[in-house]
Amino acid sequence: MGRGLAKDFDSTTVAFHRDGELALTASVVTIGAFDGVHRGHQELLRQTIAAARRRSVPAVVYTFDPPPKVYFGKAEALISLREKLDRIATFAPHHIVVADFNQIYVRRSAAEFLAELRRLRPHEVIVGEDFRFGSCKGGTAQLLRQHFDTRILPPVRCGNGEVVSSSRIRLLRRSGLSAAAAALEDWRDIVAASPADRSGLPQLEVIGP
Secondary structure, eight states: OOTTHHHHOOOSSOEEEETTOOEESSEEEEEOOOSSOOHHHHHHHHHHHHHHHHHTSOEEEEEEESOHHHHTTSSOOSSOHHHHHHHHHTTOOSEEEEEEOSTTGGGOOHHHHHHHHHTTOEEEEEEETTOEESGGGOEEHHHHHHHSOEEEEOOOBOTTSOBOOHHHHHHHHHTTOHHHHHHHHTHHHHHHSOGGGGOOOOOOOEEOO
């Protein structure tokens, strides 16, 4: 991720940070690749925003660039980083943290990731059940639960029972089923939604740079 990207990120409601920069006195955090910001990701974002509102603390979205599967050559990115940030910002979290997923970050242990997460003082962490972290995917959602109040959301499924996932969207695109893929991303309805449905979070206190 280029160092100039933060300057280009156009948002008056969301603060942009690189990994390790942000420290808070309290928060609700969701973590994931968010590639495509599809319906499953949107549920994570909605639940995080709602929990932050209930607790009157900032909402934080922690994501990666590139997505891990893209870095390891297992998939192509569904959208650019800029578009991903714009889509996440539509839900109006207070903060978006983007970790440079590179050869240095890949070697970070699960314990190092947990230490960074503690700087956000999360009252609650919300992740999907397939969430992994740390080198060699050593950290699981269950390990996260041993250190933080963690809510593990089940996968979102479409009408036929298929799990909504970035992999499913890629498969549909490769099969020429662009309309079906777009339905899983569901951005037409999101853009049409009232801004009041995605805002109203409390003000925040930031510590550090």
